[in-house]
Amino acid sequence: MILFDELGYMLGDPLMQRALLAALLVGVSAPVVGTYLVQRRLALLGDGIGHVALTGVALGWLIGATMGLASADALAVPGAVVAAVVGSALIEVVRRRGRTSGDLALAIMFYGGIAGGVLLIGLAGGSSSNLMAYLFGSISTVTSTDLLLTVVLCAVILLVGLGLRAALFSVSHDEEFATASGLPVWALNMAVAVVAALTVTVAMRVVGLLLVSALMIVPVAIGQLVTHSFRRTMTVASVVGVTVCLVGLSLTYWYDVSPGATIVVLAIAVYAAVALARPLLIRRRPAGDPHPDIPDDVEVATTPAGTRTGTRSGAGDAEECPE
Amino acid sequence: MTSVATAPQASTTAPAPAVEARGVHVHLGASHILRGVDLTVARGEVVALLGANGSGKSTLVRTLVNVLPPSAGTVSILGRPLGSTVPWGDVGYVPQRVSAGTTVPSTAGEVVASGLLHGRRLRLPRGWRARVQDALDLVGLADRAGDATSQLSGGQQQRVLIARALVREPELLVLDEPVAGVDRPSQEAFAATMTRLVGDGLTVLVVLHELGELAPLVTRAVVLRHGRVVHDGAPPRPHGGHDAVGHEHVHPHEPGPLADEHRLTRGPLPGAPGTEARS
Ligand SMILES: Nc1ncnc2c1ncn2[C@@H]1O[C@H](COP(=O)(O)OP(=O)(O)OP(=O)(O)O)[C@@H](O)[C@H]1O
Numbered sequence: 116m117i118l119f120d121e122l123g124y125m126l127g128d129p130l131m132q133r134a135l136l137a138a139l140l141v142g143v144s145a146p147v148v149g150t151y152l153v154q155r156r157l158a159l160l161g162d163g164i165g166h167v168a169l170t171g172v173a174l175g176w177l178i179g180a181t182m183g184l185a186s187a188d189a190l191a192v193p194g195a196v197v198a199a200v201v202g203s204a205l206i207e208v209v210r211r212r213g214r215t216s217g218d219l220a221l222a223i224m225f226y227g228g229i230a231g232g233v234l235l236i237g238l239a240g241g242s243s244s245n246l247m248a249y250l251f252g253s254i255s256t257v258t259s260t261d262l263l264l265t266v267v268l269c270a271v272i273l274l275v276g277l278g279l280r281a282a283l284f285s286v287s288h289d290e291e292f293a294t295a296s297g298l299p300v301w302a303l304n305m306a307v308a309v310v311a312a313l314t315v316t317v318a319m320r321v322v323g324l325l326l327v328s329a330l331m332i333v334p335v336a337i338g339q340l341v342t343h344s345f346r347r348t349m350t351v352a353s354v355v356g357v358t359v360c361l362v363g364l365s366l367t368y369w370y371d372v373s374p375g376a377t378i379v380v381l382a383i384a385v386y387a388a389v390a391l392a393r394p395l396l397i398r399r400r401p402a403g404d405p406h407p408d409i410p411d412d413v414e415v416a417t418t419p420a421g422t423r424t425g426t427r428s429g430a431g432d433a434e435e436c437p438e
Numbered sequence: 439m440t441s442v443a444t445a446p447q448a449s450t451t452a453p454a455p456a457v458e459a460r461g462v463h464v465h466l467g468a469s470h471i472l473r474g475v476d477l478t479v480a481r482g483e484v485v486a487l488l489g490a491n492g493s494g495k496s497t498l499v500r501t502l503v504n505v506l507p508p509s510a511g512t513v514s515i516l517g518r519p520l521g522s523t524v525p526w527g528d529v530g531y532v533p534q535r536v537s538a539g540t541t542v543p544s545t546a547g548e549v550v551a552s553g554l555l556h557g558r559r560l561r562l563p564r565g566w567r568a569r570v571q572d573a574l575d576l577v578g579l580a581d582r583a584g585d586a587t588s589q590l591s592g593g594q595q596q597r598v599l600i601a602r603a604l605v606r607e608p609e610l611l612v613l614d615e616p617v618a619g620v621d622r623p624s625q626e627a628f629a630a631t632m633t634r635l636v637g638d639g640l641t642v643l644v645v646l647h648e649l650g651e652l653a654p655l656v657t658r659a660v661v662l663r664h665g666r667v668v669h670d671g672a673p674p675r676p677h678g679g680h681d682a683v684g685h686e687h688v689h690p691h692e693p694g695p696l697a698d699e700h701r702l703t704r705g706p707l708p709g710a711p712g713t714e715a716r717s
């Protein structure tokens with residue numbers, strides 16, 4: 116079979132091995148964090164962090180150039196990590212202060228991040244084209260050092276994102292109740308912010324800063340189309356994330372297309388397919404009477420016919436005036 | 439954690455009150471919502487917190503569970519000053535508002551399970567599934583554990599929140615209109631559960647508009663008006679005639695937004711969620 120031969124060649128290529136491993140890790144991690152972001156209605160936070168990370172890349176570059184390092188971009192990724200964490204933490208602080216300004220703060224991050232990045236890369240003696248690899252991903256150039264960093268950061272992300280799932284769910288689902296339970300709400304919110312920042316920087320190599328958020332959000336959108344539970348949404352999202360990352364990246368081995376764009380387009384295609392197929396999936400559920408089988412709330416006999424339909428709608432029943 | 443909390447003041451014979459608030463003032467934005475509230479709930483009491491819409495009931499209970507910071511005054515819960523030393527695992531809270539539907543679906547079981555986390559307990563304890571199932575059973579939703587909360591009716595969602603507060607087997611329950619929108623059979627079931635738990639020593643502070651099924655349990659009523667306590671004593675009794683339970687009239691056009699004590703046992707304000715000034 117030619118296909119298997121081709122797959123064999125691909126898997127035998129050390130460059131491709133590193134790239135696939137990075138894609139695998141990012142594909143699992145990004146949707147885990149994305150699930151929390153979507154639940155807190157912060158779907159765009161990843162984008163905001165991505166833009167700030169660009170400034171971090173340029174800043175790292177500038178520092179590297181100033182220090183006369185051999186390769187100018189040696190500090191680019193560390194710079195991105197620092198800038199992303201700081202930016203994400205700032206957003207979290209702003210969100211806590213007042214709800215309305217969170218949106219604006221995010222917008223300012225978008226503009227400031229791009230402008231700062233372009234400005235700093237110029238000062239570092241580079242040009243905007245140096246930023247392209249970070250904006251659109253450069254997974255084909257993943258080195259062993261990069262891979263090590265990816266493995267470590269993904270381990271941290273998964274440790275926090277899965278290990279603290281119940282607590283992070285509680286805080287993301289109902290912050291007031293979490294506070295009233297004495298949970299360390301501030302620390303948990305910060306944990307999500309920091310982990311989101313780390314996700315952006317590891318995913319930067321695979322899909323690029325401009326598309327990072329898609330990898331965090333689109334699989335979650337698919338997950339919630341097909342499940343009812345938070346845990347399963349996260350699981351489905353991760354499976355989808357890994358699949359599109361590996362398939363998308365493999366395609367670039369044979370076709371000369373951008374890995375990041377391919378992965379994101381694949382994810383969106385899966386979303387569209389699932390959204391279209393959803394009515395079929397739903398109809399296959401066993402048709403049962405969803406109404407609870409309990410006595411009527413009111414004396415139906417004394418109620419004008421047609422105004423009551425039993426206890427189906429709990430809200431308002433108790434308050435209505437049984438005349 | 440549970441046993442330590444009961445007698446922090448060794449010199450006194452009785453354990454510290456479950457709730458002790460002294461001169462509590464709360465500002466929200468520019469408004470002065472609570473203006474010097476004193477409230478004590480002894481162990482084993484069932485205290486109803488009454489008052490018109492906007493009188494500050496929710497603000498008070500949210501202050502008591504450490505959600506809102508008081509601008510003046512002191513609060514202690516189960517003998518500990520408000521803060522991380524309070525044994526939060528012994529306090530159950532049912533907020534008034536069903537949290538606005540989150541975007542990621544969650545099942546009733548998952549929401550109830552989050553009630554098992556408190557203080558420094560950030561991971562679900564062993565055997566959490568059985569405890570969640572028991573709590574859902576208490577509110578008559580045993581078969582809905584796997585259903586999305588967004589697909590439950592408003593009253594069922596309210597019952598999920600009650601289960602979330604009960605699942606940790608609290609010593610003190612703080613309930614903000616727990617049965618608003620809950621049908622009569624479920625209210626009866628809730629009252630029966632409460633009766634049993636109170637018999638086992640549970641302390642309850644409950645915000646209500648009508649005592650309803652809980653009337654036989656309530657030992658004391660505290661009435662708030664304009665952010666002040668205007669009554670603290672015997673619960674108002676339904677006075678016959680059209681105020682009796684089961685014969686409630688709703689007068690949407692009645693003048694005057696502030697009810698007084700005489701109207702407290704009357705039918706609630708039109709119950710449809712959203713018509714009240716929810717906090
Ligand atoms: N976040 C807020 N900022 C400013 N004012 C607020 C805020 N939340 C509530 N209020 C005001 O505080 C007052 C008391 O509100 P609270 O929710 O405590 O009333 P309540 O007694 O619980 O009423 P209800 O019976 O409708 O539940 C109201 O006048 C309300 O307008």
Ligand SMILES: [Mg+2]
Nearest residue numbers: 495496534717
């Ligand atoms: Mg209220």
